[in-house]
Amino acid sequence: MPEVQLRKRVVIVEEVFHEGGPIATKPLRRGAALAVIHNPFAGKYASEIAGFMEDLKPLGLEMAKSLVTALGDDPTVVEGYGKGAIVGQTGELEHGALWHVPGGYAMREILGGAKAIVPSTKKVGGPGTRLDVPITHIKASYVRSHFDSMEVGIADAPRADEILLALVMTTGPRIHARVGGLKASEIKGEDGLR
Amino acid sequence: MKAKIRKIVTFVEETHTEMGQAVNPPTRRAAAAAVIENPFAGRFVQDLTELMEIGEELGALLTERAVTALGIPGPSAESYGKAAAVGENGELEHAAALLHPKLGTPVRKVLGKGAALIPSSKKRGGPGVSLDIPLGHKDAAFVRSHFDGMEIRLHDAPRANEILVAIAVTDSGRPLPRVGGLTKDQIRGEDGLR
Numbered sequence: 001m002p003e004v005q006l007r008k009r010v011v012i013v014e015e016v017f018h019e020g021g022p023i024a025t026k027p028l029r030r031g032a033a034l035a036v037i038h039n040p041f042a043g044k045y046a047s048e049i050a051g052f053m054e055d056l057k058p059l060g061l062e063m064a065k066s067l068v069t070a071l072g073d074d075p076t077v078v079e080g081y082g083k084g085a086i087v088g089q090t091g092e093l094e095h096g097a098l099w100h101v102p103g104g105y106a107m108r109e110i111l112g113g114a115k116a117i118v119p120s121t122k123k124v125g126g127p128g129t130r131l132d133v134p135i136t137h138i139k140a141s142y143v144r145s146h147f148d149s150m151e152v153g154i155a156d157a158p159r160a161d162e163i164l165l166a167l168v169m170t171t172g173p174r175i176h177a178r179v180g181g182l183k184a185s186e187i188k189g190e191d192g193l194r
Numbered sequence: 195m196k197a198k199i200r201k202i203v204t205f206v207e208e209t210h211t212e213m214g215q216a217v218n219p220p221t222r223r224a225a226a227a228a229v230i231e232n233p234f235a236g237r238f239v240q241d242l243t244e245l246m247e248i249g250e251e252l253g254a255l256l257t258e259r260a261v262t263a264l265g266i267p268g269p270s271a272e273s274y275g276k277a278a279a280v281g282e283n284g285e286l287e288h289a290a291a292l293l294h295p296k297l298g299t300p301v302r303k304v305l306g307k308g309a310a311l312i313p314s315s316k317k318r319g320g321p322g323v324s325l326d327i328p329l330g331h332k333d334a335a336f337v338r339s340h341f342d343g344m345e346i347r348l349h350d351a352p353r354a355n356e357i358l359v360a361i362a363v364t365d366s367g368r369p370l371p372r373v374g375g376l377t378k379d380q381i382r383g384e385d386g387l388r
Binding site (some may be wrong): 153 | 204207208209210211324345347
């Protein structure tokens with residue numbers, strides 16, 4: 001399989017203090033690590049692509065580490081996560097699916113005890129395309145306060161023969177979460193769901 | 195703080211290759227943006243002093259954030275820029291009050307020097323509006339390799355009664371500069387121009 005060719009990396013950190021309600025004692029942080037890589041399968045149909053997932057693992061780990069660093073260098077503060085990909089226009093959606101395993105593996109490796117499936121989304125698009133990356137609690141998918149999302153994108157990516165890869169982490173619930181459902185304090189932590 | 199801040203977002207971009215050419219070391223730029231309440235939204239107010247003072251606070255806060263995100267001491271910064279987007283119930287002059295009278299001094303304090311004019315842009319817009327922050331060398335505005343810009347946007351800001359204010363700082367110029375002009379090793383640094 002081809003080598004991973006990195007063009008650029010972007011790290012974004014949002015710190016939310018309020019959204020019209022009381023100012024939170026602990027602001028919510030949402031962070032995203034983005035990488036723009038060359039799509040080795042751009043421009044032609046390749047039937048064998050799965051090997052590239054293994055090649056992406058070191059980059060995934062590096063992105064997850066840089067994201068934890070940007071959120072304060074303490075993996076235990078991370079409560080929510082998500083991932084996504086935008087494939088440039090000479091690629092196919094299936095190329096974005098290559099990110100599922102290495103992106104998810106990387107965050108679980110760094111966070112430890114993260115049992116919930118990593119929610120994800122993907123699309124084909126041009127430079128400047130925005131992606132709403134879904135977010136859920138890392139230990140139990142049904143925790144309602146942690147259902148969230150983060151919009152990400154880069155003005156000059158992905159070019160036609162590139163893929164934009166995204167990992168997202170949050171440090172808590174929505175800033176004024178108050179619509180009930182399973183609470184983080186009620187997590188049983190057996191199946192990654194509740 | 196005088197500023198009523200809803201959120202703060204930092205962005206860091208690293209460019210590793212461009213048109214297949216390695217960029218070594220990678221060029222890096224950071225932007226820090228704050229979403230604040232516009233104290234004058236929806237009415238005409240002659241005296242904009244309050245926004246000027248908020249600009250002074252944000253000049254220090256956002257420059258610190260940007261430099262921290264780059265992981266460099268302030269004096270190692272090479273170029274800078276500033277910009278603001280006013281929500282629909284505000285005036286362009288509100289952006290001017292934030293950016294021009296008092297914001298620059300604390301920026302220069304964090305960066306050690308900064309003899310050059312801080313390039314700026316401003317606009318009015320809704321949530322998700324893009325902000326192109328102009329960039330120029332901090333000690334000599336004519337350094338051609340450092341004429342640049344950085345696009346940022348926040349999907350949920352500015353709301354109608356808010357202002358988005360951003361400061362961008364780099365530790366480098368464009369990725370592969372080759373259009374001549376004054377270079378950074380030729381800076382005399384006396385007049386902020388050359």
